[in-house]
């Protein structure tokens with residue numbers, strides 16, 4: 001008779017043999033998802049054969065696993081897809097076509113941003129005219145582990161009940177060892193993830209655009225940049241903590257991007273913005289983290305939700321009309337957030353809630369009610385989608401139009417410099433998102 005210890009030693013030996021030959025033999029390598037709350041889900045590994053810690057979250061999106069996985073807001077997170085079959089349309093080549101006047105990538109950033117992925121059934125075969133590789137080979141190239149063959153429905157139910165939970169994807173021999181002790185789990189929300197991902201250098205896209213917009217980069221998704229550039233904006237991208245007040249006279253509008261982690265880690269940006277809002281009269285628009293920064297600048301508090309909202313089917317009700325948005329209408333939106341602004345009573349003076357979530361009544365956006373007509377709004381959802389519905393995409397058109405109107409209003413003939421011999425350049429891109 002073997003003792004329990006002998007059996008597990010035997011399993012480890014067999015497994016390490018399996019690991020050694022895995023690449024050629026197709027042997028399944030074990031993987032486990034451990035949650036800090038004590039539960040373990042056993043499956044098999046795909047992608048990079050390494051173990052990682054992270055914050056375990058779920059997304060109800062049915063498509064766009066490539067866009068979600070490259071969204072910098074997922075940094076530090078173990079992403080559980082509730083859709084059972086993931087990978088069936090493969091992964092495209094992530095370099096934008098030369099002539100597209102795009103932002104360099106097809107997906108949402110250069111590489112995979114989430115710490116790991118958890119799927120019910122990873123597709124080994126894929127088919128799509130843009131696909132160049134499988135999700136497994138893509139994950140492997142980016143050193144990101146995946147686990148498949150687990151009950152994602154059970155994991156999601158658990159996360160809904162107990163909330164977003166710290167976790168570990170353990171791969172290979174690690175998967176057979178006991179789970180980590182509670183104090184070993186890494187908590188990404190204690191770090192300033194924005195500082196890790198934000199641009200370190202100022203750069204400009206589409207410099208000949210007809211309106212100049214500054215973007216504070218908290219971990220911007222590429223489709224936000226595309227959505228501005230395609231509306232003929234010149235976009236100058238600054239690090240998240242750059243004090244925009246130093247250069248604000250050179251711009252027609254300010255944009256605050258999405259980004260990972262707890263917005264309170266970026267209080268410095270909110271304090272700079274408070275001054276901008278008080279002293280500058282031009283349009284300001286923020287998405288997700290950007291909305292939270294605007295809210296904190298306005299005097300609202302942010303809080304951590306139980307399991308956040310991640311998916312492409314989140315209904316929001318507009319409480320106010322503005323541009324393309326009509327009060328009383330419900331818009332279906334793309335979302336990826338763990339934090340939200342508090343619905344404080346009374347709301348800070350000069351501000352009103354703009355949208356409210358139809359499922360959980362959380363604040364989905366705020367807007368300025370400044371009597372001077374100052375245009376400042378933030379939305380908790382993602383109008384740029386990628387993936388998700390385009391119900392609110394025209395908010396970008398509204399923003400760029402307001403910036404253009406400001407430019408015209410502030411036009412002074414003295415600004416005009418004679419451009420002898422120069423022909424006017426034709427508008428560059430008219431495509432909509």
Ligand SMILES: NC(=O)CC[C@H](N)C(=O)O
Nearest residue numbers: 258259261288289338339
């Ligand atoms: N997508 C985002 O910008 C997310 C904002 C913030 N990190 C949150 O989780 O709430």
